[in-house]
Every structure is written in C-alpha cells, then in structure tokens.
Amino acid sequence: MPKKEKKKIKKIKETKKEKKEEKEEKEEPQTKGICLICQKEATGLPIKEDFVIRGIRKIKTAFKVARGSKLIICNEHLEEAKRRREKFEKTLLTYGGLGGVIGIILITLGAYFVVIKV
C-alpha cells in the first residue's frame, strides 16, 4: 500500500474518532456554572432555558447573582430541582384561575401608587 493511501485512511479514522467524542459530550452535558439552588460554583447539568428559567434569571440578574455565569443544576440538587419544578408547575396550575383576580389587584395597586406619586 502506498504511503499516501495509508495517511488518508489514518485521517479518516481520526475524523471518525473526533465525531465519536463529540457525540459522547452531547450525551453527558456536564458543565461548570453556578447552581440555581445553592448558588455555588459546581459541575452539573445546564438548565434548559424556558420561560420559567428566563423569569428566574431575570430576577437573579436584577440582584446581580447570575451575572456572567452559566446557570446549572449541580448533581447534588438535581432531584430537588425536579421537585421544585413540579411543585412550581402545580402552583401555576392552581393559581392560574386566580390570575385574573391578581391582575385586577395589581392594576388597582399600580393605580394607587401612581396616585401617591402624583
């Protein structure tokens, strides 16, 4: 076999190996960041960005907690995060019907504060 051919085959094999490594990384997306629950730097699962997380992040950014850091759930709090999430979603469902009432209260309060300011 000519040398050139051998090199080519070796390169193909290396490419395949690289691809495999990339895939493995995707299967285990452990990453460094700040844990959403304990606020400590740790290695864990990056949290899925959805409307709940975006809301939390906004609040935390407002308090300069999450500035510039990736939010994760550390392995220690993975179960707790799931539990909290389920609880939170239940709460949303329970109070969903009250949303209108709360909205009216907020609008009333808002009007009240506007009156005070003026």
Ligand SMILES: [Zn+2]
């Ligand atoms: Zn944690």
